[in-house]
Amino acid sequence: xxSAVQQDPGPARMRRSLGVKDGVAIAASSTAAxxxxxxxxxxxxxxxxxxxxxxxxLAFLPILGIALSYARLNRIEPNCGSGYTWVGRSIGPWPxxxxxxxxxxxxxxxxxxxxxxxxxxxxxxxxxxxxHSIWGLRLDPGSTGMSxxxxxxxxxxxxxxxxxxxxxxxxxxxWLLIFEYAVLLLFCGYALFTGDQPFSLSWLNPFExxxxxxxxxxxxxxxxxxxxxxxxxxxxxxxRNSSDAARGGLIALVAMLGLFLIGALAFQRVxxxxxxxxxxxxxxxxxxxxxAPEPWASLPLAALMCSAFASLQSNVIPTARGALAMAxxxxxxxxxQRVHPRYGSPAVGTxxxxxxxxxxxVLAVGIPKLNDMILTAVNSIGLTVAFYYGLTALACAxxxxxxxxxxxxxxxxxxxxxxxxxLTLFGLGGYLVWDYATMSDHFEASPDNGWFMLLxxxxxxxxxxxxxxxxxxxxHSPYFRTGQGTDAESxxxxxxxxxxxLPSPSEG
Numbered sequence: 001x002x003s004a005v006q007q008d009p010g011p012a013r014m015r016r017s018l019g020v021k022d023g024v025a026i027a028a029s030s031t032a033a034x035x036x037x038x039x040x041x042x043x044x045x046x047x048x049x050x051x052x053x054x055x056x057x058l059a060f061l062p063i064l065g066i067a068l069s070y071a072r073l074n075r076i077e078p079n080c081g082s083g084y085t086w087v088g089r090s091i092g093p094w095p096x097x098x099x100x101x102x103x104x105x106x107x108x109x110x111x112x113x114x115x116x117x118x119x120x121x122x123x124x125x126x127x128x129x130x131x132h133s134i135w136g137l138r139l140d141p142g143s144t145g146m147s148x149x150x151x152x153x154x155x156x157x158x159x160x161x162x163x164x165x166x167x168x169x170x171x172x173x174x175w176l177l178i179f180e181y182a183v184l185l186l187f188c189g190y191a192l193f194t195g196d197q198p199f200s201l202s203w204l205n206p207f208e209x210x211x212x213x214x215x216x217x218x219x220x221x222x223x224x225x226x227x228x229x230x231x232x233x234x235x236x237x238x239x240r241n242s243s244d245a246a247r248g249g250l251i252a253l254v255a256m257l258g259l260f261l262i263g264a265l266a267f268q269r270v271x272x273x274x275x276x277x278x279x280x281x282x283x284x285x286x287x288x289x290x291x292a293p294e295p296w297a298s299l300p301l302a303a304l305m306c307s308a309f310a311s312l313q314s315n316v317i318p319t320a321r322g323a324l325a326m327a328x329x330x331x332x333x334x335x336x337q338r339v340h341p342r343y344g345s346p347a348v349g350t351x352x353x354x355x356x357x358x359x360x361x362v363l364a365v366g367i368p369k370l371n372d373m374i375l376t377a378v379n380s381i382g383l384t385v386a387f388y389y390g391l392t393a394l395a396c397a398x399x400x401x402x403x404x405x406x407x408x409x410x411x412x413x414x415x416x417x418x419x420x421x422x423l424t425l426f427g428l429g430g431y432l433v434w435d436y437a438t439m440s441d442h443f444e445a446s447p448d449n450g451w452f453m454l455l456x457x458x459x460x461x462x463x464x465x466x467x468x469x470x471x472x473x474x475x476h477s478p479y480f481r482t483g484q485g486t487d488a489e490s491x492x493x494x495x496x497x498x499x500x501x502l503p504s505p506s507e508g
Contacts, residue, residue, distance in 0.1 A: 021174070023232035023248020024255075029173040030228030030318065031256050032114075032311030034180045037263035038284030038304040039117060040225060043378065044264075045276040048218040053264040054206040055215075059222030060257050065421030066389045067229060067253050069396035071246035072414060074233055078245070081325030082233040083392040088483040090395035094468060096483060099391050100326050101464035102384040104353075107319040109456075111312055111357035112364060113377040115151030117281065118308035121301060122150050124285060128298055141282070145365045152358050158313035159354040162320070163340060163347045176310045180303035184259065187300050188266035190291055195269025203268060216431045220382040223425065225260060227385045228311070229253040234318030316357075320349040329479035331471040366445065376447045380456040383432060386425040393422035 044052045070082065079085040081100060088096025123141040126132075132139055140146055161172065202208050209215045232249035267276060267283060270290055279286045288300035320336075324346045327336035340347035364377075400414035436450035443451045472480040 020244045020247050020251070023245050024252050025174045025177060025248075026234075026314050026317065027229045027232040027249045027252035028177055028255060029307075029310040029314035030231035031226065031252060032228060032307050032314075033256050033259040033263070034184050034284075034303050034307030035114070035117065035311055036225045037184065037260065037267075038300070038307070039281035040221070040378070041264060041267050042276045042278075042280045042283050044218055044221055044225075045273050047214045047221070048209050049273050050200070050203050050268060051206060051209045052218075052268070053203045053261055055209065055218045056222055056225065056257070056260045056264055057204065058206045059219050059226065062421040062424040063223065063226045063229075063253065063389075065417045066393050066425075067250055068413065069393040069418040069421065070230055070233055071250060072418075073392070073396050073399065074246050075243065079325060080234050080321040082230065082322070083388055083395070084322060084325060086399070087391050087395040088479060090399040091391065091483075093472075093480045093483040094465075095391055097326075097331055097468045097471070097479070098461065098464050099388045100322055100331075101467065102388045102460055103322055104319055104326075105460045105464070106381045106384045106388075107315050108353060108356045108360060109377055109381055111155065111315050111319075111353070112360040114308055114312050114315070115155045115357065115361050116144060116147040116364070117151070118154040118305065118312060119147035119150030119152075120281065121305045121308055122154075123147060124282065124301055125298070125305065128294075128301070148361045148365055151361060154309060154312060155354050155358055155361075158309060159316060159350055162313055162316045163345055163350050164343050173310045173314060176306040180306045180310075181259070183299045183303035184263065187288060187291055188262050191266035191270045191287060192262070194291070195266070197269050197272065199265075199269060203265065212431075213435060216428050216435070219428050220386055220432055221378060223386050223389070223428075224378050224382040226253065226256060227381070228314070229256065231314055231318040234321045316350055316353050319353050320346045323349045323353070330475045330477040331468070331479050376453070376456075379447065379453050380460075383429050383457045384460055386429040390422040390425035390429070393418040393425075397422065 041052065044055065048055045073086045074082070077086065077089070083103065084096055084100025086096075087099040120141040123139050123146060126139050127141065137146070206215070209218065229249045229252045232245045232252065267287065270287055271279070271283070275286070276283060284300045284304050288297040291297070292299075323332055323336040324339075326332040327334060327349075336346065336349040336352070338346065338348040396418040397415045403410040403414035433454065436454045439450035440452075443449065443455075445452055447453065468480075471477040
């Protein structure tokens with residue numbers, strides 16, 4: 001952290017050096033298809049059985065509507081605050097602040113549990129090498145405590161690489177993506193043709209999902225699967241053209257749909273529903289062992305490790321930049337907007353995000369089994385993601401409501417599709433909240449306890465409202481008077497006292 005701070009004579013700008021390819025790398029890494037497929041298919045199967053491919057296809061429809069809303073809003077107001085800025089202007093500052101808040105908190109939770117997942121994958125590697133204990137400690141990939149300890153090291157590594165600049169990070173992520181997708185497509189493609197489980201068209205029929213509750217729960221989990229494509233919009237101010245961010249996010253989203261469908265079908269060609277649920281976060285490793293001998297069977301595990309590392313890094317990047325946008329408006333403290341004098345990245349905010357994720361990961365050790373921790377985190381994040389995606393789509397419908405008078409095509413694009421997507425996610429989230437609230441008669445720290453499942457999202461919102469109140473009445477943030485986020489080029493950001501100004505957009 002800089003020892004002294006001064007205001008630069010002109011606005012301190014983040015370097016505009018990113019293009020469509022970088023946006024795709026950030027969005028795809030943040031979505032982490034390999035991680036979702038590798039550790040999440042068993043969770044989805046627990047709710048939807050053999051209809052998981054149908055569910056993933058069905059969930060894509062509202063998510064596509066959300067993505068089109070992001071692209072439309074980004075076209076007229078590019079800002080690294082994205083939903084926080086757009087919802088604040090179109091609906092109001094309180095829901096706008098909560099949009100930015102739940103993105104930040106959800107990302108911290110995601111990093112905490114993904115750190116543990118990364119640690120679990122590393123431990124699986126060590127087990128394959130014949131190392132099952134060290135200094136008397138059992139290297140158990142299913143242990144939350146042991147996995148978290150290894151994951152904390154991974155958090156430190158990805159934070160350092162994120163601070164050194166988005167450009168360097170996206171180059172690394174692109175190579176990781178190429179490797180993991182090549183392995184994923186190779187093994188899943190092979191499984192589609194050689195699996196011994198008979199294929200059925202019912203796998204693609206959403207009407208065979210067992211119950212409305214299974215549909216709602218599965219849809220929220222599937223929304224979590226797709227979550228991350230919007231990370232491309234968080235680097236608007238480091239992108240040469242704001243439309244590149246939209247193209248990068250949409251390309252990544254469509255690619256994720258293809259990968260998820262291939263992965264789901266491949267898993268079901270090799271494993272029964274019971275095997276999928278039993279293997280849980282080690283399902284991809286099991287798939288590799290069923291299709292190839294060692295050392296080739298370990299390639300899916302290597303791909304999963306690359307995906308976990310990349311998703312950790314790509315989540316800390318947009319989270320720190322979202323906090324930067326909020327700090328510009330004084331809805332968060334000034335420490336979040338310190339830009340590194342050399343790398344042009346919000347370095348202090350990135351460190352704080354890592355520290356919070358590490359603290360939460362340590363606290364989560366209280367849930368003894370990694371499977372339980374994953375399910376708890378995914379359900380909590382899924383509800384909050386549905387909330388802020390829905391708010392952003394609703395902001396699009398409100399912002400462009402005048403399009404209802406401009407013809408059917410524009411009305412459909414700007415109002416009807418965003419509003420329908422928002423109402424779908426709000427409906428799913430509301431149904432699950434009601435189910436969680438009525439499914440238990442006592443509190444217990446377990447992913448099977450409805451009150452516990454509601455506790456985390458409730459705490460997120462309550463803490464967010466308290467922080468918003470502090471920003472409005474103590475910090476006197478202008479955001480709560482206008483609902484408008486600060487333009488990146490209109491404010492000077494705190495930098496190191498000895499730092500040279502960052503290059504202007506024309507120089508980047």
